[in-house]
Amino acid sequence: xxxxxxxxxxKMNKTAAEAVVLIDEIKSALDGVTxxxxxxxxxxxxxxxxxxALKESFISLGSQNVHWAESGAFTGEISATMLCELGxxxxxxxxxxRRQYFGESNESVNKRTQAALKAGLIPIxxxxxxxxxxxxxxxxxxxxxxxxxxxxxxxxxxxxxxxAYEPVWAIGTGxxxxxAQAQEVHALIRRTLAGISSGNVANAIQIQYxxxxxxxxxxxxxxxxxxxxxxxxxxxxxxxxxxxxxKAAL
Ligand code: PGA
Numbered sequence: 436x437x438x439x440x441x442x443x444x445x446k447m448n449k450t451a452a453e454a455v456v457l458i459d460e461i462k463s464a465l466d467g468v469t470x471x472x473x474x475x476x477x478x479x480x481x482x483x484x485x486x487x488a489l490k491e492s493f494i495s496l497g498s499q500n501v502h503w504a505e506s507g508a509f510t511g512e513i514s515a516t517m518l519c520e521l522g523x524x525x526x527x528x529x530x531x532x533r534r535q536y537f538g539e540s541n542e543s544v545n546k547r548t549q550a551a552l553k554a555g556l557i558p559i560x561x562x563x564x565x566x567x568x569x570x571x572x573x574x575x576x577x578x579x580x581x582x583x584x585x586x587x588x589x590x591x592x593x594x595x596x597x598x599a600y601e602p603v604w605a606i607g608t609g610x611x612x613x614x615a616q617a618q619e620v621h622a623l624i625r626r627t628l629a630g631i632s633s634g635n636v637a638n639a640i641q642i643q644y645x646x647x648x649x650x651x652x653x654x655x656x657x658x659x660x661x662x663x664x665x666x667x668x669x670x671x672x673x674x675x676x677x678x679x680x681x682k683a684a685l
Contacts, residue, residue, distance in 0.1 A: 439657065439684035440597060440641045440664035442474035442497060442559060443671025444527060445481075454481035458488040460674030465494070471684045472641075472664070474525050474559075475671070479513055486522035497525030500533065501556065503546035515554030526551045527666070529585060530561045531603045541584035548585065552592040559597045559666065560585055561645070562624070566604035578620060582627045593632050598642045599666040600624060605646025607668055614655045614662075617644045621661035650679035657684050 449457060454477045465473065476497035477485050486496050502512035518526065528551065529544035544560060551558040562581035564574040578600070586593060600620050605612050612620075621642050628637035644656050645666030656662055664684060670676040 437639065437641055437663045438470070438472055440472035440474065440643060441677075441681045441684050442476060442525065442527075442599075442643065442664070442666050443677055444499065444530070444645070444666055444668050445475070445477045445671060446499070446532070446668060447478055448672055449477055449481060451481045451484040454478075454485045455488045457672070457674060458485055458494075461677055462489075462492055462494065464674045464678035465681055468681060468685070469493070471681055473681055476525065476527055482518070482521045482523060489522070495524040496522055497527060497559065498523050498556075499527045499530070501526040501528065501547050501551050501558075503543075503550040505550075515550050515556055518556060519554055523556065525557045525559055525597070527559045527561065527599075529581075531563055531601055531606060535603070541581055544581075544585040545587050548596065549589065549592075552589065552595060557595055557597060559599050559643070561599045561601050561666070563599075563601040563603050563606075563646070569602070569604065574620070575623060578623060579627050582624055583631060586628075586631065593628075594636045594639060596640060597664075598624060598628075598640060599645045600642060601645035601666060603646075607647070609647050611647040611649075611652050611656070612644070614659050617656055618659040618661055621659065625661050648680060650676050650683065653680040653683035 474495045474497045528547045533539040548558045564577045568577045641663040643664040643666045644662050648665040649670050
């Protein structure tokens, strides 16, 4: 049985002071909850205060990106070592907004993922097709190459990766993939993982769905056999709705 994992991707929302307030609300809304992995990923400027607010909590801290180098002349970037020092345990990598607006490629996703794993972070590697790609019959090829190229050469560390399937057409649009549509791609991802790994690895990897997951659609998505959690954007910014999604995963 795979443990479900619900992660909040706050994107560029919440100042550090606001992050502490939201984390306190989430902590009380989830008081007593066990049996599910919960992660919050605030902006980088919030990580230190968010880490302090999460001390002693079962909720983990995640970043929204990580650079592949340990240090150096990479203006605006943040290394895995820097994140680890702040108590960060997870790093979202290759989110579609990074791919779309900041030139992220499967190759850079792979470099970031390798660096994250080397430093002991758990990468949440995002994949997903655009509407044009889906409509022109390219979904399978796009998602497969994102998985194969993004996760190339990880060796045994592949087993520590979390994958988020986020159809770009469902992100922030209110248009969710149907449970059947999502399950179809999750199964494809797991088959693809089986092709690049051995033993029980593909079966053990957590695959989250992301894209307008909300309290009212979470349960039926999470009931699908290959959907192991959610990467939540908008609904993660309100403690009650985030907590309701976590509870739907129990
Ligand atoms: P959304 O975002 O839940 O607001 O659609 C999900 C994501 O981009 O991770």
